[in-house]
Amino acid sequence: MDKAREVALKILYKIEKENAYSNILLNDVINKNKIEKGLNKKEKDKREKDKREKDKKGLNNKDISLISEIVYGVTTWRLTLDEIIKKYSKIRIKKISPWILNILRLSIYQIVFLDKIPKSAAVNEGVNLAKKYGNKGSVGYVNAILRKVDKDEERNILDNIKLNNNNNNNNDNDNNNNYNMKDLETISKCTSMPMWIIEELKNDGLDNNKILDICMNSNIRPNVSIRVNNLKTNRDKLKDILINENVKIKKDGILDDFIILDKVNGIESLESFKKGFFTVQDEVAGLPAIILGPKQNEKILDSCSSPGGKTTYIAELMENNGEILAFDIHEHRVKLVEENAKRLGINNIKTKVEDASIYKEEYKEKFDKILLDVPCLGIGVLKRKPDIKWQKKREDIEEIQKLQMEILNTCSKYLKIGGELVYSTCSIFKKENRFLIEDFLSENKNFKLVNLKDIIKKKINNKFFLDYLKNENFLEVYQNENTDGFFICKLVKCG
Numbered sequence: 001m002d003k004a005r006e007v008a009l010k011i012l013y014k015i016e017k018e019n020a021y022s023n024i025l026l027n028d029v030i031n032k033n034k035i036e037k038g039l040n041k042k043e044k045d046k047r048e049k050d051k052r053e054k055d056k057k058g059l060n061n062k063d064i065s066l067i068s069e070i071v072y073g074v075t076t077w078r079l080t081l082d083e084i085i086k087k088y089s090k091i092r093i094k095k096i097s098p099w100i101l102n103i104l105r106l107s108i109y110q111i112v113f114l115d116k117i118p119k120s121a122a123v124n125e126g127v128n129l130a131k132k133y134g135n136k137g138s139v140g141y142v143n144a145i146l147r148k149v150d151k152d153e154e155r156n157i158l159d160n161i162k163l164n165n166n167n168n169n170n171n172d173n174d175n176n177n178n179y180n181m182k183d184l185e186t187i188s189k190c191t192s193m194p195m196w197i198i199e200e201l202k203n204d205g206l207d208n209n210k211i212l213d214i215c216m217n218s219n220i221r222p223n224v225s226i227r228v229n230n231l232k233t234n235r236d237k238l239k240d241i242l243i244n245e246n247v248k249i250k251k252d253g254i255l256d257d258f259i260i261l262d263k264v265n266g267i268e269s270l271e272s273f274k275k276g277f278f279t280v281q282d283e284v285a286g287l288p289a290i291i292l293g294p295k296q297n298e299k300i301l302d303s304c305s306s307p308g309g310k311t312t313y314i315a316e317l318m319e320n321n322g323e324i325l326a327f328d329i330h331e332h333r334v335k336l337v338e339e340n341a342k343r344l345g346i347n348n349i350k351t352k353v354e355d356a357s358i359y360k361e362e363y364k365e366k367f368d369k370i371l372l373d374v375p376c377l378g379i380g381v382l383k384r385k386p387d388i389k390w391q392k393k394r395e396d397i398e399e400i401q402k403l404q405m406e407i408l409n410t411c412s413k414y415l416k417i418g419g420e421l422v423y424s425t426c427s428i429f430k431k432e433n434r435f436l437i438e439d440f441l442s443e444n445k446n447f448k449l450v451n452l453k454d455i456i457k458k459k460i461n462n463k464f465f466l467d468y469l470k471n472e473n474f475l476e477v478y479q480n481e482n483t484d485g486f487f488i489c490k491l492v493k494c495g
């Protein structure tokens, strides 16, 4: 039996049964089987050969790529794959054993989505897995379903969704919110997006085309985007260093400090990463630090800082001067901030394990600027973390909103008069973002919104983000082909 597919099956089973995160499980596999970077091809081949001989069950790079592809793909497309299973199965999804269900999902994913794998190979490997993880009956059942799945038919349905949606929208009176429920259900089934997320977006006032766009952009492979550490190097120098490490550069980022790379396996094993020349970060996640606009002599609080992607950018923008206090509620996560700061050569960050929702008198009006990158549902980063679609529920919105408001209420008291606060999330629901800020402002008349258009125009040499500005005060970025989804706004304390 093919080892890669069996490992993929075990990971998928764990994700579903134990609510485990796919990226963590995949990293475990990659780290256990890592072939060190920096070796030349001959050395790598020898290392790999030795490894295979030592442990016949060892996985090579090709196996790891297939495992990542299957785990990521099945997790992303789970709902659509289940729709295909429903079409051919007499047994209801809920009644199928989790092992067999995941064997069906991973085999159908290969048949429908992976062009390089012949259908016969996907079917045979699926049947082999069923022999080990099922019983006699389930082997015949898996075999019968997989043989019936028709790649062309399924691709046709998925590829036509955009066209169908455009046609349907012509008859759809979105202004009156009189939309056809069936359209949204089709979008859900064809883009593997849970209906509750689609309904939330509809309630936020988005039209069907925009929702479809968001759903489709939640399924694409994210950019590999890195932020140059200007304390140690600069963008041009880093590009040369990366090229010497055989990394392919795709293009410069939208933001001056960013570079977009071609797919890199094991980016964290590159010497340039270990030496702290860059941080892996989506471009939109770099924006809160730029919009905060920290100055060299200021005292800054980052209330929810781990793993430190934004804290370290603030430190770099301050050229390692001033003072940054970085809170996180979890001790093990605070350590991540410390490790990242050390790797990047930053020494103006102090960390503290602290619950940012609980008021402490000692911090009252102590900070010139505050970043609140609060915990959120993460609906903007689905292309990186597809598991979120299956782990979060509609009911979670209320709970997270409560925590976000508590953190905002508490930390706003830590701001000096005249100080500025940036609130950001990697979620796209208005309840976690704009509505929450509007509620806060109605209770706290001493805070005012800052116009982001002026800041973005002045600090960013690109029009890209201006398109996502609402009323010049709220930056509502929905996931798109360049970046994740994100929300940012800035408040000033007037009295």
Ligand SMILES: C[S@@+](CC[C@H](N)C(=O)[O-])C[C@H]1O[C@@H](n2cnc3c(N)ncnc32)[C@H](O)[C@@H]1O
Binding pocket: 285, 303, 304, 305, 306, 307, 308, 309, 310, 311, 327, 328, 329, 330, 333, 354, 355, 356, 357, 373, 374, 375, 376, 407
């Ligand atoms: C969105 S993440 C922050 C990402 C970080 N700003 C970055 O750019 O790398 C939210 C963080 O908030 C932390 N957190 C959750 N509840 C908290 C609380 N009550 N007080 C402080 N930190 C909290 C989580 O542990 C998590 O690390």
